[in-house]
Amino acid sequence: MGDPVSRVAVVGADESVVDRVRRAVRSAGGRTDDPATAEAVLAVGDEAVRDAIVGSSPGGADAPILPVRERGDAVGSASLREAVHEVIRGNALRVEQPVLSVGSDGTAHRAAFDVGFVTDEPARISEYAVDLGDRREADFRADGVVVATPLGSDHYANAAGGPLLTAGSGIAVVPIAPFTTRSNAWVVPEGVTVSVRRDAEPVSLLVDGDRRGIVTPGRPVRVEVVDRVRTLRIPDRSPPDPSTDRKGSNNS
Template sequence: MSERTRSLAVLGDGEPAAAVRSAATAADARLTDRSEADGIVAVGDAALRDAMRAVADGDARPVPVLPVGGGRHAVEHDFATDRLGAVVDGLGGSAASFDGFSRVAHPVLAVDGAGVDRRRFAAADAAFVTAAPARISEYEIAFSDGESVSVRADGAVVATPLGSDGYAAAAGGPAVSPGGGLSVVPVAPFTTRPGRWVAPDGVRVTVEREEEPVALVVDGTRRGTVAPHRAVRVETAATVDLLAPTSE
């Protein structure tokens, strides 16, 4: 009996995504949507975040995702198209690595609580930001070990390793490797010695002042206004296997 044809979903627009689709067809993969795919190729940051949220939300099967682009965790476009055949051949297996690629588990955050219209998923980060420019609020950040801190700042951001070199890094946070936890960073804190933390799995963030409205921004999109004195949970909800090239 012949081995079944592997199916691949290619997310993204423009010529780079079109070239990946052509390479997938040449590798005898069947192009399909993400809900039926054995693997996903995400071309560009937006497509990658969309793919990871879809897997966490159940809109896509829990399959490996190949990120293509220029980011820290992405594969260069030419390398991806050249080696796509190896990716297709490795789909469907459970091995941690196969023919030049390894699976690296990346967390996806669930964001839920007061002021959130429904449970949201974040591949990169969840940020709490005062709605009025140049105004501060006060935030309690509670960690899973029972410790908590209170900070006065323009906002606070909780980032996955994927997002730790984005908004969180611009606010002064560390770049975190996969498996290293979540970067938790105050934004423009009202202190000369700001704290920055790496949380193992999640935090609860509470706005402690009512004077200024605070917006919740999930992966760069505003998702409502946070109610004061009521905690918003930001915690790891799922992990998605991203494919990374192994060293030759």
Template sequence: MDLSGHRVAVVGADRGIPGTVRRLGGSVVEPANADLVVAVDEAGFRRAALAAPETPLLAVTTGDVHYATSVDDAAAAIEAVLTGDRTLVDHPIVGVTVDGERVGRVLLEVTLLTSEPARISEYGVATDGTTLQTFRADAVTVATPAGSAGYARAAGGPVVRPNAGLAVVPVASFTTHADTLVLPGPVTLSVERDDEPVSIVVDGDDRGTVPTHAPIVVRTIDHVTVVSPAPRVD
């Protein structure tokens, strides 16, 4: 392997990747000056993606994530994508507003959940002004394709392909009639009834409580390009 002349940025945990890049002749630089940004683990991927890079991201992780390369294969993947043997896929970034006020940019998931454990609330899901369902549950989460393999999947949701839509997943629903949905967006959530305060959590960060009946709108506002080695054809 030879990375001579190539500039690589590494965002997130080290995992030995900067040393590997240098050993193979490449330079480790800041993301703004890189030919490739390697985003390591979920935190690194989120930080790199939300910085709106112009350079494609190579996601590397120790876990089983459908859009990422394993740490063990990172060196070969870096060489492959830098030499043009690669595929590019756009992943959506969504914006979230609560009653018209912007909450933030989200790469993975938005979750409404009761602030007190073991308490349930009633949630509504709508799109294009049409209410699709209401249900009582511990929580409801809206996951992007990149986030659909995480908390949403653990709650029974599907893994969604890029550009297929947003997964809306009731969590521990109190009824058997609450459906998991995949919608193109925008998606509007609401708290229809709350016995306890309901918090909004975006990409793992608690952003405070939301008022009853306030529209929580989740819509695609941007994309990040994720690069991976091209599939091998035997």
């Protein structure tokens, strides 16, 4: 938990939702402000969440960010008003989320959600080697591989069979459509090194869904956590399920 806040920035492209958030801030006794001087930032939609996290100052010096989007443990439209009130009262939990970095053509790119290695042509398999650290290496043939943060683990990585992660649990490494009857996904603490060993088609590097270049076969590409950004999470105040209460069971 943190201290109550009064100055809140609301960012995002969906004006209808942004307007709802601003009205909720005012009804809770707060006021909207610029992100540079706000005590909390409410980011509406995936693009706004990505931009707020990737654009944060190194070391998490900026105001904490509340993701507002319809997925994962972010705040959705149904609980929007209550969530804003919790932020204003200082009841939101402070949670650190990792930021990934990957290099391409001499440029370092930051990712809030995921970094993907994907063949340009659908259903064309390449061979990958992934150094997972601690003397572990995975080799597989697949359409691609995605490295996801907890915030991004509910998107492409989860669709490919990866786990849903909570903040602090690491980053997920998930093959995309592997050419095998048995597929694995891995969770590592800080980073991995990915190499394309053989490619029938060019393999693109995707950073939060945006194409950032072509991966050179045989040249290792490092994907690692380079920063951690403070975000906000609304505590679950749902009443306990009576069916899980032993006192209400026939076995008590």
